[in-house]
Each structure stands twice: as C-alpha cells, then as structure tokens.
Amino acid sequence: MNKIIEKRSLSENVCLIKFEARDISKNALPGQFVILRVGENGERIPFTISEYDRVNGTISIIYQVVGASTKKLDQLKVNDYILDVVGPLGRPTNIKGAKKAIVVGGGVGCAISYPVAKEMHDSGIDVTSIIGFRTKDLIILEKEIESISNHFYVTTDDGSKGIKGFVTNVVEDLLKKDKYDLVICIGPLLMMKFVSLVTKKYNTKTIVSMNSIMIDGTGMCGSCRVTVGGQTKFACKDGPDFDGHQVDFDEVIQRNSIYKTQEKEGYKKTCNLFKGIK
DSSP states (O other): EEEEEEEEEEEEEEEEEEOHHHHHHHHOTOOOOEEEESSOOOEEEEOOOOETTTTEEEEEEEEOSSSSHHHHTTTTOOOOSSSEEEEESSSSOOOTOEEEEEEEEGGGGGGHHHHHHHHHHTTTOEEEEEEESSSGGGSSHHHHHHOEEESSEEEETTTTSSEESSSHHHHHHHHHHHHEEEEESSOOHHHHHHHHHHHHHHTTTTTEOOOOOSSSSSSSSSSTTEEETTTETTTTTTOEEEEEBBBOHHHHHHHHGGGHHHHHHHHHHHHHHHHOOO
C-alpha cells in the first residue's frame, strides 16, 4: 500500500500525485517508470516517474484522465492509498557523452522530459528545452522546466502563448544555426515522428520515449512491442527509450489506435458508476 501525500491539478484533466514509495525512490533514475494498480481488480497502468525524492522516500507521477483506470486513480485523495506499485522499470535515459542537447516535451510528455532535462542540467550539460501544447491553458511544468534550462521555448498550436506553431519549427531553426550532440523528444507519437524526421536531416542523434501499451512490464505479454531498425523490441524491457531514426512510427501509431473505442467505453462506464448510475 502506497499512501498519497500530495495531489494537485496541473491543467484540465491532468494531475500530479506524490506518494510514498521508499524502495523505488532509492533506485529510480530519469526515464524509468512504474506500474501501479488502484485497487484489487484494477488493471496495471504504467506511468513514468516524474520526480523522486530519495530523502523523503516519495515519487511523483503525472497522469491525464483518459480512460477507466485513470478516472479511478483520479478519485483518490490525499491520505488515500494506491494498492500496489512496482518499479523502477525500464532502462534509464542514456545521456553519457552529451555536452549540448535539446529536450523536447509535448503535452503530458513534459512529465517525462522534465526529470531527464533536470538530470542533464545537474550534470553540467547545456540544455535547451522546448515544450509544446495545443493552447496555453494546457501548459504544465513551465516554470519547473525553465528553471533547469539554459535556453527555453514554449510553442502553442494557436499562438496563445510563446511561439505559434509546432515544436518541429523550433527544433529545425536551432539545428540550422548550431550543432547539438543529442535531441531527446518525448510526447505524442506524431510529434516524435516528425521531430525525428527533422533531426535526421541534420544527422543529430535522437532519442524518443515510446509510450506504448504495457501490461506486465517484463516483456512477457508483447503488448508494447515496437519495430526498431527492423527488429522487434519491447518498450517495457528494452526501452522505453529508442533511436528515433530507427523506430517504425507508422506501425506503432496504427497499433495504438486499436484500443480507442474500448478506452472511451471504459471511461464512460466508470464515470457513470461514480455518478451512482448502474
């Protein structure tokens, strides 16, 4: 049982939860994730570790309410308990050798890009951070990411804050003007695909974090398989980080769309249950 000690809203349908997980916090590194269950009959849900506090024995996750399980998670309050949490899982982000890097976060992907950018900044790497959202009301972790960045950019699709347009425009402008050792991109699959296409033109090493469907977190079930360089990999065991120039994004995008209908139906049923409707 893991006690929730903090919960706060970051934007519409996006929240941060901090909870006790002493053993996980001792060993967690940027880029790794946990799998949790809200209750006895709950499904296993993967969340990247957004922050870890080794002194106080806590970790934080950021989630967006999109389906039945995240709706149930959202009903929990401070001092409630999460049934069980397993982790840290996956391979930590490899930043060795980088001296000058770009970190791109899109939407809720900023929850993953933040600890990576912070680790790089604390290691003395020159970090340029770019965060992208549809509109200003959806922006999360702006101050946190800016505080650990040497250079910082915000983009919004509608131009309501920062630069109007997409993160790809900023990435290309930067690569035209200067040389970077590494680009790390975390966010929606389409965003990661097109950032990778841009960086490939400039022969810049690019790491993407694959937020695929995971179930067991050990590679046994195969639900998170992804083709990388023509070979089958498993995001939970071999990743979640992969070479963005080698990932078959079209295949992953097609696979991830399979469960959209069930996700919506599950969310609707759960909402009705909480309203007392059978």
